[in-house]
Each structure stands twice: as structure tokens, then as C-alpha cells.
Amino acid sequence: MTQNPQRIGPLPREEWTDDSREVCAFWGEPNAWEEGSKTSIIMTMANHPDLGKAYNVWGKHLLMSNTLSTRVLEIIVLRIAAKVKSAYEWHNHVGYGMNAGLTLEDIAAIRDWTPEAPADPRWTETEQTVLLAIDELIGQGTLSDATWATLSKAYDKRQMMDLVFTIGHYVMTSWALSSFGVPIEGGADAIGFDLRTASGRIPGKTWKPGEDEEWVETRGY
Numbered sequence: 001m002t003q004n005p006q007r008i009g010p011l012p013r014e015e016w017t018d019d020s021r022e023v024c025a026f027w028g029e030p031n032a033w034e035e036g037s038k039t040s041i042i043m044t045m046a047n048h049p050d051l052g053k054a055y056n057v058w059g060k061h062l063l064m065s066n067t068l069s070t071r072v073l074e075i076i077v078l079r080i081a082a083k084v085k086s087a088y089e090w091h092n093h094v095g096y097g098m099n100a101g102l103t104l105e106d107i108a109a110i111r112d113w114t115p116e117a118p119a120d121p122r123w124t125e126t127e128q129t130v131l132l133a134i135d136e137l138i139g140q141g142t143l144s145d146a147t148w149a150t151l152s153k154a155y156d157k158r159q160m161m162d163l164v165f166t167i168g169h170y171v172m173t174s175w176a177l178s179s180f181g182v183p184i185e186g187g188a189d190a191i192g193f194d195l196r197t198a199s200g201r202i203p204g205k206t207w208k209p210g211e212d213e214e215w216v217e218t219r220g221y
Helices: 018-025 040-045 049-064 072-085 087-099 104-110 125-140 145-152 155-182
Strands: none
Touching: 018 040, 018 049, 018 072, 018 104, 018 125, 040 049, 040 155, 072 087, 072 125, 087 104, 087 155, 125 145, 125 155, 145 155
16 A cells, blocks of 8 residues: 555644643553654544543543454454555554464464455464454444354354444554554554564564553654
8 A cells, every 4th residue: 555645744743732741641651741752643533632531531441441352353453454454553553463372373364354255274263254244344234144143153242242342443443544644653563464574573462551660662763
């Protein structure tokens, strides 16, 4: 995917307000109130503090408080990133996925999955149907009765709601990242869809915000 030009850049420092600083500091990044966030999407969202604050709260539920397992959440995000070619989400969630127990081989299988392929023994019936649900929602705008029935055997109402909203959220976020031209963070060893970094290093685990005391250091920027 060709990166769009940066149409909405990070909020210039001379335009920072308490509201925009609140957007930057929400995730607990050290010194973000004083210095801004090092995370590209957060500095972009700081341009619209009302939207940015709402986005942070909504996004934190789906990323950190989701009723789906962390493994399934990362399967969802990685599949969406591969399907809509979101280099930013792919780069960030490869490490999150590995931390959730996915191997690089699993992540490659998520990237290459197709509904027509034979069932892969690495996935449970529920995980296989989650992958199908992503393709159905993106392609048809709804879930088929068969997909709903299969997922409902494993998930309660709250989980079904989180599933659909999680898929929608990460498609929406990928659209925004692409349309605004938000780049992968400077200094990051960008992970390509071939699962190699720009330097040729094999990717490793990374932690989500607040998931570990050293979560900032694992990001590489």
C-alpha cells in the first residue's frame, strides 16, 4: 500500500491546550502532558480534542477491556490490517499478537487466510468463524445467520457486541490512518506485511499501554 501524504500532521506545539494535552496523556505515556505523545495517531487526534478524548475512551475499552480474549482481539486486528492494508496497525499489532501467544507463522496464516481455504487446524471453530465474520462485515455489511449462530455457541451477548464493534472500530481507524496519512512512528523498526522489519530483524513481543512497566521501551521509539 502506498502511504498517503501526511494530510493531518501532529498538532503544532503552539496550538497545544489543556484539552489537547489530555488527549496526549490519556494512555499514561511518561511526560506526555508536557512533551506530547510519541505515538503518531495520538498526536494526530490532538488536533480535535473533543473527538480525541472520546476516541481514547472508546478505543481503550476495545483494546484493554474487551470481553473477547486478547488472542481473539489480536486475530481480529491483524486480519483487518492485512485485509485493508493498514501498515500502521499491522506494525503495532504484530508485537501485541505475539505477546498474546500468536507465533509469526500464525500471523502469516491470518494474513493469508481466505474463506475458501480448507479449515486450518491451528484455529478453533470459533476463531475460524471470527475470521469469516471480518470478511462478511467488510464485504457485506452484516453477519450471515450461519456465522451468527456459530459464534453464539461460544460468545454471550456482550461478547457478540464487542466482536462487531471491534471489527468496525479497527476498520474505521485504518481508514482514518490512511486518509490522514498518519505515518509509523519515527525511530520504529517498521514491520512489513512480509513479517520482517525494515532493518531485517525478526519482530518480537511488545506490550500495550500500561500492560507492563516497560511497555514504552518495547515500542522502539
